[in-house]
Amino acid sequence: MKRIAFHDREREIKEIQAILDAEPSLITFVYGPINSGKTALIHHLIEQLPEEYTVFYINLRTKFLSSYDDFIESLFEMEMETDGAKRKRKETLAELVSSATKVAGIPINKEFLDYVFKDNKPKNAFSYIIKLFEEVKATGKQPVLILDELQKIGDVNVNGSLIYELFNFFIDLTKELHLCHVFAVSSDSLFIEQVYSEAMLQGRSRHLLVDDFNEVTTMDFLDSYNFSDKEKTVAWEYCGGNPIYLVELVNCENREEKVKEMLVLRTGEINQRIKVLKIVNKKILFEDEEIELKYENITRILNEFSDEESYAYEIITPEITYLARENILFVDSVRRTIKPQSRMNLLAIRELIEDM
Ligand SMILES: Nc1ncnc2c1ncn2[C@@H]1O[C@H](COP(=O)(O)OP(=O)(O)OP(=O)(O)O)[C@@H](O)[C@H]1O
Ligand SMILES: [Mg+2]
Structure with missing residues (x-):
């Protein structure tokens, strides 16, 4: 099996870097056909980001979401501190953010988690996240929140609209508080359309399309794995620039x-x-x-x-x-x-x- 190196996406990377360079002000939707490479792009970016950013990346794909509690739980990661042989709980927000640079989930401990679940209201979870992000900011770093496969929240049944509450929270983080960059990743553009109409996002969000590679980029990719001219023609004819199919052909x-x-x-x-x-x-x-x-x-x-x-x-x-x-x-x-x-x-x- 050949190891496939991350290929191109220069335009998209530049665009995201420009967003990250500026003060957070809009929610960014990253969308595109399935298997076009949205998650790969996000992972690549996270690896490349300088230390001054603290990234909280949550992929809902692997999470089981059947209730509101499941959704809230999916956002958090219980934190422990390794202290010699015994594991010590992190007690303060400062301790919770101390080790975070590129983390899956938002760090939390038992006491905060109890608070987050109290009253069954998203408000508590959101106010905890804001406090945590403020703590990150206080250490001189810029928080970045990325939610992948966000359409999965469409499956969650709650009283009232979770989508509405969640996106209002995102508006708070970006346009109001300028506290955190927010990226919502999804291949389900019908979901994006629905969010747009339900969550009052007009003028509060931008969209970044991650599509299959164009012809030049595809040819470059195939060249780096020594495809013959004939093979390149066939690959483009059948697979276009769809990364997952192209990767399969390499091997x-x-x-x-x-x-x-x-x-x-x-x-x-x-x-x-x-x-x-x-x-x-x-x-x-x-x-x-x-x-x-x-x-x-x-x-x-x-x-x-x-x-x-x-x-x-x-x-x-x-x-x-x-x-x-x-x-x-x-x-x-x-x-x-x-x-x-x-x-x-x-x-x-x-x-x-x-x-x-
Ligand atoms: N720029 C790239 N360079 C090399 N390989 C890539 C690139 N983009 C995607 N791939 C490969 O293509 C496959 C599909 O990519 P990925 O899972 O990122 O797509 P996606 O758009 O997130 O899919 P989904 O719509 O299911 O979320 C992965 O195996 C990935 O490694
Ligand atoms: Mg993906």
């Missing part, structure tokens, strides 16, 4: 055979997700209503890609929502365009619409 023997296999697999999967609608009357939750999906609307949408790679949409329909939720299409709600999640998905769609 395989017969690359041409591999991409064809990948396409057959993906075409089969998409075929199943779509044709199933002919057999069952599937409903999805759309604007709080259970709406039945219409097969002919699905085919109409997919037909848009017969000779275009993307199109501008006017409104998001239940069928668009379904195709996005199934990770077939990517809805860019900032640019108001729709495209397949990747080049491979585009080719699969084109094969399928031929016999629809």
Whole structure:
């Protein structure tokens, strides 16, 4: 297995560095198709950041979130101090931030955790986090909060809107207090659209698209793993600049055979997700209503890609929502365009619409 070095992302890195250089004032959404490299970019940045930043990175992907308490718990990491053989609890906020530079989760101890969970209100958790960040600032460092896979909070049922409370807290951290940089990472742009309308984010957030590599960047990447010209052409034709597919190709023997296999697999999967609608009357939750999906609307949408790679949409329909939720299409709600999640998905769609 070849070790894959982090590749490029110069533009995105510059943009994030400029954000970090300035005083925190807006929430930054990092979004893009699935597997486009958002998390890899964030990890790379965290590694490169100078000491003057204290990063709190929380990835909700691996967290089990079925309640409000689960969500609050997912933010925190219980801290212990190794003191010789016996482990000593950290007692003050200053002790809690003393060792933090690049940490997963927000450090907390038992006493503070009890306070955070008291009354079941996000207010307590948020005021604790603000105090902790102020302590970080007092040591001369700049706190940075990054929440990855943020769409998972959409699954959390609470009285009232957790999304609303959470984003108001983020507005507090950025625009009001200028205390902390906040990055919200997600591949679910329908979620971003929903947050935008529910949480009054107009003028309070910015969006940074992390898309698949463009052609030049892809060719550079393939060159560094000694792809032949033929292999490069095939890789670009089937995988476009999707990092996860490209990485898979680096490590395989017969690359041409591999991409064809990948396409057959993906075409089969998409075929199943779509044709199933002919057999069952599937409903999805759309604007709080259970709406039945219409097969002919699905085919109409997919037909848009017969000779275009993307199109501008006017409104998001239940069928668009379904195709996005199934990770077939990517809805860019900032640019108001729709495209397949990747080049491979585009080719699969084109094969399928031929016999629809
Ligand atoms: N710039 C890069 N250089 C090298 N490899 C990369 C790069 N970006 C992504 N990859 C590789 O591609 C794969 C997918 O990347 P990653 O998990 O970061 O995508 P993502 O956008 O976070 O996906 P998701 O939408 O599921 O959260 C990973 O295995 C990663 O190592
Ligand atoms: Mg990710």
